[in-house]
Amino acid sequence: MFSKACEYAIKAIIYIAQQSHQQKRVNVKEVSKSVNAPEAFTAKILQQLCRENILESNRGKQGGFIFDIAKQKKTKIFDVVRIIDGDGIFTNCGLGLHKCSADNPCPVHDDFRKVRENLVAMTQKYSFYDLAVKTENGLAWLK
Numbered sequence: 001m002f003s004k005a006c007e008y009a010i011k012a013i014i015y016i017a018q019q020s021h022q023q024k025r026v027n028v029k030e031v032s033k034s035v036n037a038p039e040a041f042t043a044k045i046l047q048q049l050c051r052e053n054i055l056e057s058n059r060g061k062q063g064g065f066i067f068d069i070a071k072q073k074k075t076k077i078f079d080v081v082r083i084i085d086g087d088g089i090f091t092n093c094g095l096g097l098h099k100c101s102a103d104n105p106c107p108v109h110d111d112f113r114k115v116r117e118n119l120v121a122m123t124q125k126y127s128f129y130d131l132a133v134k135t136e137n138g139l140a141w142l143k
Contacts, residue, residue, distance in 0.1 A: 006084040009045045010077060011035040011142050016055060017067045017132035025064030035142060045084070052083050072129035081123055090120050
């Protein structure tokens with residue numbers, strides 16, 4: 001449902017959040033390995049997330065990426081999906097029609113509206129803090 005870039009972004013942020021709970025900064029190579037993503041692609045995604053003030057990064061020997069715990073608690077999956085994929089997944093027609101609306105519905109309009117509503121609710125429900133804690137406690141996995 002999400003683009004590959006968005007999937008990598010979500011997994012990378014969860015991993016960085018976990019490491020941040022232990023006050024560890026992580027580099028691109030470590031992140032890309034942990035989420036099984038190409039390093040250059042991961043670097044590009046992480047740069048975008050830094051520009052959007054989701055993550056913080058420092059250069060140098062003691063550098064790397066970190067995700068502030070207060071930001072983890074505020075940042076939802078929804079926020080990252082909008083940054084990486086845009087909000088089309090939450091608003092566009094399920095069949096990709098340009099003029100689909102309640103007045104001019106596609107054949108799956110009503111069913112897909114429910115899917116979109118559930119997707120919005122699910123992505124707004126979980127913060128990255130919640131997801132990091134779930135994976136740290138062995139209740140969920142990234143691989």
